[in-house]
Amino acid sequence: MSDKLEKSKKEYRYLFYVTLSYSFSILRPIAEQITKQGAKFAWFVPQGAEAESYLLAEDNRLIDVDAVMAFAPDAVLAPGNYIPDFFPGIKVQVFHGFDSGKKNKFNIRGFFDLYCTQGPNITQAFKQINDGTCEIVETGWGKLDALFNPHPLTASYRTAAPLILYAPTFSPKLTSTYSLLPEIKSLLKHQAWQWLVKLHPKATAEEIAMFKALECDKLRFVETAELIPLLQAADVLLSDTSSVLAEFALQQKPVVALNNRRPESWMIHFTQASDLKENLELALNCPPQQLDKINAHCHAIHPLRDGKSSERTLAAINWLIDKGTAHLKAKPLNLRRRLKMRKKLNYWKF
Incomplete structure (x- = not known):
């Protein structure tokens, strides 16, 4: 695969297609690599999208x-499942998370020319269903480049007492927000633990209000698109069925999951909200055999921990731009x- 990852000597234009704020933490590391190459990039965020308020003044x-057409990108990158097929350039899927056991995680929908996968498990899964309409290259996940290096904001979240990060998913069928709210409220009264609460960008206004109401000297409600400092600062992650479990575990730290859709041995899994306290205590005193299971899982999902995944991703993109897509099979009409x-996007020009 090394021939695919040779750096292109040409300069191309890149476009980032963003609708949700978590996309920025995935795409900005790639943007840094583009800047190092002296190439140009731009952002397309539909007006009114949740991500709009997270744009920087210099973006x-x-x-x-029409501005996209004039910019004429050679590649369009998206962490989501869909991308405007009528935008110029090759379409690149860079993923918004690890496989968390949700439905339709592995699905080639006919919108992307290149899938930049994170590790062996997802690479093999996509290669098994590849219909010849796309290329699949294992690059590692650029979002995690910063995870393997100290982040300047991490210290601002650290606490002297054990720190628990609660980061649930948004799916109404899978989220733990309502069942764990009273348990967390009780632990705030009776335990010296510190809490960070980071809800999903798609969390409801009711959920946001519920957890903002818990803010106190032991709990901090965080609204940010930058998740890495939270992951680095926390000692334990509490969630449900979310790909953030895998991200956190890559630091060889324990995770606690309530009613995960697909519980695995590397998780500390429980099914009754009332058992939250004892499972958090287990995580804070994590036994060596549990850490061994975490390490084995991390090797399967993201063995590339050199902090250079963004560099590999851009090299794979440049490789396909240079090669072209004529060798790929025609995509389904969809x-x-x-x-x-x-x-x-209110665009009807053909």
């Missing part, structure tokens, strides 16, 4: 589709989804 934002995307 080159393209305000509409007319309904394509028209839905045009309607969403």
